[in-house]
Amino acid sequence: MASTTGFDWSVAWEERLSRSNHQARLRSRGISSEAFWDGFSRWPELHRYTGYPGKALDCVLKAVDPGTSVLEIGAGDGAFAVPLARAAKRVTAVEPSAGQVARLMENAAAAGVKNLTVLRSRWEDVDGPGLGLHDLVLAAYCFQMRDIRSALQRMYEAAGRSLFLVHFVDHDLVEALHQVTGDSEAGPDYVFLLNILHEIGHPASASILTRDYEIPLDLQLDAFAYSHGLSAEQRGALRRHLESEGKVLSSGGMLWVRRWYKDAVIRLDKEECYR
Ligand SMILES: C[S@@+](CC[C@H](N)C(=O)[O-])C[C@H]1O[C@@H](n2cnc3c(N)ncnc32)[C@H](O)[C@@H]1O
Numbered sequence: 001m002a003s004t005t006g007f008d009w010s011v012a013w014e015e016r017l018s019r020s021n022h023q024a025r026l027r028s029r030g031i032s033s034e035a036f037w038d039g040f041s042r043w044p045e046l047h048r049y050t051g052y053p054g055k056a057l058d059c060v061l062k063a064v065d066p067g068t069s070v071l072e073i074g075a076g077d078g079a080f081a082v083p084l085a086r087a088a089k090r091v092t093a094v095e096p097s098a099g100q101v102a103r104l105m106e107n108a109a110a111a112g113v114k115n116l117t118v119l120r121s122r123w124e125d126v127d128g129p130g131l132g133l134h135d136l137v138l139a140a141y142c143f144q145m146r147d148i149r150s151a152l153q154r155m156y157e158a159a160g161r162s163l164f165l166v167h168f169v170d171h172d173l174v175e176a177l178h179q180v181t182g183d184s185e186a187g188p189d190y191v192f193l194l195n196i197l198h199e200i201g202h203p204a205s206a207s208i209l210t211r212d213y214e215i216p217l218d219l220q221l222d223a224f225a226y227s228h229g230l231s232a233e234q235r236g237a238l239r240r241h242l243e244s245e246g247k248v249l250s251s252g253g254m255l256w257v258r259r260w261y262k263d264a265v266i267r268l269d270k271e272e273c274y275r
Helices: 009-019 021-029 033-039 043-050 054-061 081-087 098-110 148-158 174-181 190-199 217-228 232-244
Strands: 069-073 090-094 116-119 134-140 159-171 205-216 248-251 254-269
Touching (some): 009 148, 009 190, 021 033, 033 098, 043 205, 043 217, 054 081, 054 159, 054 205, 054 254, 081 116, 098 116, 148 159, 148 190, 159 190, 174 217, 174 232, 205 217, 217 254, 232 248
Parallel strands (some): 134 159
Antiparallel strands (some): 248 254
């Protein structure tokens, strides 16, 4: 479906993605996305505090029953894949990072999950038709894909019934990180995904969900230091910013940051009347 405004969301996606903090960080360190995720060993620890995937997982679980086959793209350490495998007939997870695959397998084993198959690959390199149709296809926060239009089209084609995408809306520290680093940009948000799906003829709906949580200050600063490459000076500046905004609190002999984060759950059902 051609855009009526002349604005090309896929081209804008590629530009925003390339300016994003994550891509800039990969370039400055000279590493691949896989190496970044291999090394992000505190990622599982972050989950304990951030309330993720929380309500987003609940939305997907409502569309799953014991007969459902699921394909998850960019499954990471299994925050969705493991609980989905417990509710579904089977889950196929596509994940390129060896470190994340190891965490995923560990979490699946700990949960006693036996109906999960892992394919270590980028989505762009997967033979979609070879994987077959899955009742439900899910992709969450894994959209480091330059040709997003074709990646989304292939996700749509792999979905027998429903496609779910979970992506970024906003968080409380976007502006603070930009100020501290001088150039940090969050990357293209969920509005791009909605518009690109619309452009390729697959209109979808979105729900926006908010997570309010408290996280240990040091863990939060360590995570930002890894993901944004903060220097010691920038880390100190961010800490002072958080304190001056009244976002730091003391509890149980520790310092915590009070935060909020908004995720979008985009859903497309193939049997909808607009199909
Ligand atoms: C932020 S984590 C999200 C993990 C999981 N989806 C979740 O929501 O907890 C991003 C994951 O996407 C994976 N990823 C990045 N680029 C990818 C690609 N092109 N194809 C498939 N997965 C990708 C990364 O290796 C990483 O594990």
